[in-house]
Amino acid sequence: MRRIALASLFILSCHPSAREAKKPTLVSLNPAATEMIFALGAQDHLLAVSDYCDWPPDARRLPKVGDLVKPNLEEIARLSPDYVIVFLPTQERLATDLAKMGMRTLDVSPESGEEVLFEIEKLARLLGVEERGKSLAESLRAELARTKRPENPPAVFIELGINPLYTAGRGTFPDDIVRLAGGRNIFSDVGGYFPVQEEEVVRRHPDFVLLAHEDGPEPGKRLGWSGKGIRVIRVDPDIITRPGPRFVQGVRAVAEGFGPARAQTKIQE
Numbered sequence: 419m420r421r422i423a424l425a426s427l428f429i430l431s432c433h434p435s436a437r438e439a440k441k442p443t444l445v446s447l448n449p450a451a452t453e454m455i456f457a458l459g460a461q462d463h464l465l466a467v468s469d470y471c472d473w474p475p476d477a478r479r480l481p482k483v484g485d486l487v488k489p490n491l492e493e494i495a496r497l498s499p500d501y502v503i504v505f506l507p508t509q510e511r512l513a514t515d516l517a518k519m520g521m522r523t524l525d526v527s528p529e530s531g532e533e534v535l536f537e538i539e540k541l542a543r544l545l546g547v548e549e550r551g552k553s554l555a556e557s558l559r560a561e562l563a564r565t566k567r568p569e570n571p572p573a574v575f576i577e578l579g580i581n582p583l584y585t586a587g588r589g590t591f592p593d594d595i596v597r598l599a600g601g602r603n604i605f606s607d608v609g610g611y612f613p614v615q616e617e618e619v620v621r622r623h624p625d626f627v628l629l630a631h632e633d634g635p636e637p638g639k640r641l642g643w644s645g646k647g648i649r650v651i652r653v654d655p656d657i658i659t660r661p662g663p664r665f666v667q668g669v670r671a672v673a674e675g676f677g678p679a680r681a682q683t684k685i686q687e
Contacts, residue, residue, distance in 0.1 A: 442500040442544060444524075447489055447512070451503045451526040452477050453662035454538050457554055460545040465497045473656065473664070487512065495519055501544075528661040530594040531669070535559065538663065554663065561666045567600025568676050572625040574601040575648075578659065580633040582613040591661045592630065599672035601626070624648055628672060630658040651675030 445466045446452040452471040455461055466481040468489060483497075484490045486509065494502060494516070501524040504513050513523045526541070528534045535555040542551020576592045578584045586592040587608040596603045604622040605614070627643045629652040643650050653675070657668035 440500075441546070443497075444501050444503055445483060445494050445497055445499040446471060446503040447483070447486060447509060448503045448505045448526050449473070449656075450505070450528070450534075450660045450662035451537070451541065453660070453664065454526070454534075454541055455545070457663040458538070458542055458545065458547050458550050460541075460547050460550075463545055465499050466493070473662075491515065491519065495521065529589060529591050530661075531562065531598050531665055534661050534663065534665055537661075558663060558666050562598065562669060565599065565670055565673050567673055571600055571602040572676055573604050573623060574626045574628050574672075575604050575619050575622070575624040576628045576630065576658075578611070578655075579631050583616060583619070584611065585614050585619075586611050591665075592628075592658050595658050595665065595668050595672060596628065598669045599676070601628075601672065601676065620646060626651055626676065628653065628658070628675075630655040 442463060443465050444455070444463050446455065446464060447468045449468065449471045452464070452467050453473055455464060456474050456477060461476065461480075464480055466483045467477055469482050469485050471477045471480070483493050489512070499521070501522050502516050503524045503526055504516075505527040506513065506525050507527075513525070516523050524544075526537050528537050535558060538555050538558075539548075539551040542548050542554075574596050576586045576596060578586060578592070585605055587603065587605045587610055589609050590611060593603045593606060604619070604624050625648070627648055627650050629650055632655065651672060653668060653671045657664045657671065
């Protein structure tokens, strides 16, 4: 019996699937997670992505399965991934529908810079590139540590949209970006995302408006912030609102925008 057991163990150990875990396959409906997977060099795990997974440029060449809320479930089922990556609570109903179809979902929903680093390392472990994940997280932390912040935190209004005027409060990713850059969100006393009145923004006396949207031909000028003595920092919305590895670029852009030489200018990635 022992000889048979040893022989069986030898045969199994020689089989590739026994020596290494099956490579997990993914469909990502989460643009931030897609960026993390590419940053880890693990994009070969991706079978398809959402229409909104547009960074890095190579992500645009992957097969698409539709938008973020109503993707093509039949196509996802046909691909039969090990995991479908979602972000909650936005895709909660979608995650329920996927579960009913027998598909496993993986929630990647960071709301802070530190949580982004945690999710990067979590994905790295899942995809068998744990050391790469640790290295990436460490390099991002080091870049954050090099960011030059103002001595006195300036008051910041985060403008995410103009029809209606929309902002982010406490516990949101843009709020954490402002904090990491050395600023103070004027609506940090309110949680979540919500519309606001222009009069309330002015009443709270922001030093800066962080413009993170593309509404209208000249965002920022329609409300005349500069005429009210409020300086405008315009950034690529994705590096402020998408909780992926580029968030450090967002922090750096905002921190640099607090300097007098960079105010009133569009800060590139």
